[in-house]
Amino acid sequence: MPAVQETVERVRRIDVDQYRYGFETQIESDKAPKGLSEDTVRFISAKKNEPAWMLEWRLEAYRRWLTMTEPTWARVDYPKIDYQDIYYYSAPKPKKTLSSIDEIDPEILKTYEKLGIPLREVAILEGVEPPPGGPPSPSRKIAVDAVFDSVSVATTFQKELKAAGVIFMPISEAIREHPELVQKYLGTVVPTSDNYFATLNSAVFSDGSFVYVPPGVRCPMELSTYFRINERNTGQFERTLIIADKGSYVSYLEGCTAPQRDENQLHAAVVELVTLDDAEIKYSTVQNWYPGNSEGKGGIYNFVTKRGDCRGKNSKISWTQVETGSAITWKYPSCILRGDNSSGEFYSIAISNGYQQVDSGTKMIHLGKNTSSRIISKGIAAGRSQNTYRGLVSAHRKATGARNYTACDSLLIGDKCGAHTVPYVEAKNSSATFEHEATTSKISEDVLFYCIQRGLSQEEAVGLVVNGFVKDVLQQLPMEFAVEAQKLISISLEGSVG
Amino acid sequence: MNVVAKTETGRALGDAFAVVRDRLPGKGKIADQRREAFEAYERLGLPHRRIEDWKYTDLRALMREVLPLAPAPDAAALNRAAAAVELRAIDGVRRLVLVDGAFAPDLSDLGNLDKGLSIRPLREVLDAGDAALSAQAFASDTSNPMIALNGAMATDGVVIDIANGTVLAQPLHIVHVASGATPTAMFTRSLLRLGRDTGVTLVESYLAGDGAKAYQTHDGLIVAIGDNARLDHVRLVEDSVDAFNISSATVSLGAHAHFNTFGLTSGGHVSRYQLTVTCAGEGSNVETNGVNLINGKQHADTTLFMDHAVPHCASREIFRAVVDDRAHSVFQGRIIVRPDAQKTDAKMMTRALLLSDDAEADNKPELEIFADDVTCGHGATTGALDESLLFYMRARGLPEKEAQALLIQAFVGEAIETIASDALREVAIATAQRWLQARA
DSSP states (O other): OOOHEEEHHHHHTTTTGTTOOOOOOOOOOEEEESSSSSHHHHHHHHHHOOOHHHHHHHHHHHHHHHTTOOOOOOOOOOOOTTSSSBSSSSEEEEEEEOOGGGGSSHHHHHHHHHHTTOOOHHHHHTTTTTTTTOOOOOOSSSEEEEEETTTOOOOOOOHHHHHHTTTEEHHHHHHHHHHHHHHTTTTTTSSSSSOHHHHHHHHOOOEEEEEEETTTTOOOOEEEEEEEOTTTTTOOOOOOOOOOOTOOOOOEEEEEEOOOSSSSSEEEEEEEEEEOOTEEEEEEEOOOOOOOTTTTTEEEEEEEEEEEOSSSSTTTEEEEEEEOOEEEEEOOOOEOOOOOTTTEEEEEEEEEOOTTEEEOOOEEOOOOOOOEEEEEEEEEEETTTTEEEEEEEEEEETTTTTTTEEEEEEEESSSSSSEEEEEEEOOOOTTEEEEEEEEEEOOOOEEEEEEEETOHHHHHHHHHHHHHHHHHHTSSOOOHHHHHHHHHHHHHHEEEEE | OOOOOOOHHHHHHHHHHHHHHHGOOOOHHHHHHHHHHHHHHHHHOOOTSSSSSGTTTOHOOOSOOOBBBBBOOOOHHHHHHHHHHTOOOOOEEEEEEEEEEEOTTTTTOSSOOOOEEEEHHHHHHHHHHHHHHHHHHOOOOSHHHHHHHHHHHOBBBBEEEOOOOEEEEEEEEEEEEEOOOOSOOEEEEEEEEETTTOOEEEEEEEOTTOOOOOOOEEEEEEEEOTTTEEEEEEEOOOTTOOOOEEEEEEEEETTTOOEEEEEOOOSEEEEEEEEEEEEEETEEEEEEEEEEEOOOEEEEEEEEEEEEEESOOEEEEEEEEEOTTTOOOEEEEEEEEOOTTTEEEEEEEEEEESSSSOOOOEEEEEEEEESSSSEEEEEEEOOOOOOHHHHHHHHTOHHHHHHHHHHHHHHHHHHTTTTTHHHHHHHHHHHHHHHHHOOO
């Protein structure tokens, strides 16, 4: 039957081995000596021309890290990481000092082009056709900070942002140019002693984005950082710090990809968000690190600490994440609802396939009065993957009127995978109202039958059901990302049918 | 696992075990098993909050030490116990009384045993050396320190066997009483084995004799339900408000078996009930329900582990907690669906009602699913009484406490309703009523 051939073709096109961003860029790079020691920390700090206080901060974190042990409580299983077998710093070798985007190594520009990330402002303005195979060129303006291995290679639209008063630059530059802001906020949400991976990051982070939105400013465009791991044997440790001052608003997008390799690479990032009175940050992630091949070989270890602090009254932080990549994900974007009437949101789609392991979720810590939070988590497990939602909702004694709604649903595709839900619901205040619900099921055969009977193929039917399942979360993504995310979902679900 | 420095009390208990060892029933292999269990306990010590399962119930902080073993009850102790038992007597049941961790034949009802029913004190069974049975009684998991300790120290209990095809009309009632001479610890372990096509109702209650205060009850129950058998189980914890009750139950179900359990905790200063239910036979059905009614500085923890090991089983859990004053209620419920357990249908609902600003409720419902063709869900809510409902009733002339009582009754009613026996449901309702009246 012709349909059979068509099905085979379709499945092959979206195989897990068909990870689209798995290419490698041949480029000379400048690396720190392999391994981790105080010298590595000093090397990175020196490379970045950092002030003395920053080096001290790093060294303190490093010494702290030496006393800590790797956490084992997550439902993930991986061979012991040899922290001495990793390059902690790798940067594309600069040919000369850059004054404009055209002077960036064309190889890097090509890389981002292939990934569909527009680094040339002009190209967007003139509406040039998107590169074949890449996602469509965004219709709106997005300022992009592109991080290649350990360093930021380009930040677009800086002038325009400056006019609005928004600071958007690599954090290494911010440490030099805006030390007062960095010193005031860095490490106040995720302290250097927070956890094993965050502490490691504090010691060796090399770059990342820094955003400061001044009082009353609505950031004129979406800000975006695109992380790319390229070099072999390197770890990526980026650090992002976003501060929304009183009454401001910013929407920030983050994307990540890596080449296809047999080795496991470590990615341990820290993201800190701070909102002051009446401010709002919307943080969206499409995480598509290389997940490993269909035998579970290779892939990125994604051990990330993300936390937002609603410090001011009526402030709001919203996390949206689409997790499709990484061999192992260990990530709990959280909100500390400190300000009265502040609110936190967490929308997540975590898709695991092959041998991927996902242990992700959120923490909503209610401290202020009348704080509210909302958690919508959709986990889809296929292949031989394990997909865990782990979350905490807690109300402090003084958090009167705290309100939470949590819904986490899991969908299982195939009988070799696992889906788990581990929620902690802690109430120390009688006026707190918490609701939590979770379901796990497989795609109903009735529903599939209904679709197929109306002429859809099996794959289309599954795609339809899954897209319906994750719709609540996709709606929260900025439009450009939603398109991308929808595609990712179809890629990730390769071979899961039947 | 965290390395735990041995505490003073840990050492003291180790010495105590050496002393009481000879008093414990069972020789040879049983003695070896006890020693192993005690060593397992010693390795871990009293559980503390760094151990995930004990995160909310830190026995090192709450209990601090395991008290010395209670002496065998004398005549005065038995008299005090008898009075306490009478006070909470349930009509129409066959009563089996354990006083200070020792079976009390004079207070128990062993006459005219139905055909197919056998009841023996554990001490007697162990002394007689029934190898197969002893093995079953001590086969429990030693990775849980408190179950291991219970196994090491158990002095007595009841062993109940129900022969194939026997359906008992009369419920069995195991009563644990602390006579209250001195603050001591009692360790009991009971075994209930239901053959094929059997049916029985088991009630367990925990009481304090006059003057009994800060005693410790360490109880273990092991249940095996045969194919097509049905067990209805009601558990009432009415210990003294200074007492500790650390209990566990391990239940396994055969094919098409049915287990209905309901627990009500209103007494005890600190109580922890660890229930492990395994669906080992296809088509089995489990209903696990519970209510905590606590106030003052009480701490009540129900930890449930529902293990779906085979296909086509169903489980339902309904749990309600009413927490007043500075009390702390904990519910941890874990449903695991093993890779082969297709067509499992599991639902868990836990709700907590906080009546005071200092009360605390922690819920941790967990799902671990390894099979794809299943329907599993859980829900958890925490909140206060609905202001508008209270207002409605008060507007119609009900005093506030009475209006609250009505709402609380309705709240816990959903769980209490699941008790199959009318008479036992009435007993549970009466216990809840007493708690509400004491509040008013």
